[in-house]
Amino acid sequence: QEATLVPVLIHVHGGSNEVGMGAMLHADVLASRGQFVVVTFNYRLGAFGFFHSPTLDIPANLGLHDQLLVFKWVQQNIGQFGGDPNKVTIQGHSAGSVDVGIHLLSPASSGHCMLYVVCWVLRVGCWMLYVGCWMFQHGDEIFYFTASVDGFFLLDHPIKLLDRRTHRQTGTLNGEALLMVFPYVCLQYMLPPPPLFPPPNDMLNTSPTYEDQIKLVHFVYKPWSDPYNVTANFIRLSDLIGDITFTAPTIQTADYLSRSNRTQLYVYSFEHRSDSSIYPQWMGVPHGDDLFHVFGTPLEGSRGRNFTARDRLVSQAVMDLWIHFVKHG
Secondary structure, three states, X not given: OOOOOEEEEEEEOOOOOOOOOHHHOOOHHHHHHXXXXXXXOOOOOHHHHHOOEXXXXXXXXXXXXXXXXXXXXXXXXXXXXXXXXEEEEEEEOOHHHHHHHXXXXXXXHOOOOOEEEOOOOOOOOHHHHHHHHHOOOOHHHOOOOOOOOOOOOOOXXXXXXXXXXXXXXXXXXXXXXXXXXOOOOOHHHOOOOOOOOOOHHHOOOOOHHHHHHHHHHHHHHOOOOOOOOHHHHHHHHHHHHHHHHHHHHXXXXXXXXXXXXXXXXXXXXXXXXXXXOOOOHHHOOOOOHHHHHHOOHHHHOEOOEOOOHHHHHHHHHHHHHHHHHHHHO
């Protein structure tokens, strides 16, 4: 008797497309609870995955090509592991969610997935010589690179593609943790901040260019009830950076997608602060903390984190939401 195939969840890890690996979190708790297949994987990072030089005949977005190769492999082989190739959901964390957004916009990825949570042959020659040189260098000693418009994965800047509504009709789960104190990871890779907010590099600059915005930000975010409290000011600064790097771009992306998306679009905000957090109270919910609960880490335990009964209840609730989306959209 032929076994019933189960849905598949593909996870694209984060790390600014610079660091990370598919094995950062175990998926056994989520897969067991949801009774579906979870696929994690590695892809080329940093200069090895995202450096692009047409003059040197070095193709762009090799990290995205690696991801696409995984999607194709899943379509062709996941049935051997009990997974249904017709019920595939892709989710990404941090920079991985940006990559998922690129696949959502890319004609190259069309037909390889059903739901989204928000390969070519190289010529031997200069490319191989450069790879040979880079083999002896650490990735962070080369340079920082990210995805680029290459005419294959990205036909144009993502905001223009969204504005032209060239993305596919699909169910989308789009969200991120609200608080983060480092303003360089998130959908800002895909979308510029709304005009209300200056770019992160300039948000604390009092140059005349952003004088009106600075006054507005100061008025909105200043903790007026206790304006000289250092901790209170740090909290509001964290709120400001979180709004610039996550909240505003997420809302803007959801707004673009909802204009032409005839299926369901969901936006979530994870605001549970674990008592076991290794970060100070003023940081609120740090970037990526939701991922522990999605993968059920509080249920299996983790070295260095003393998860509480409340954490386990939250994790179960979050996993059940994920499971429902993976199975039913």
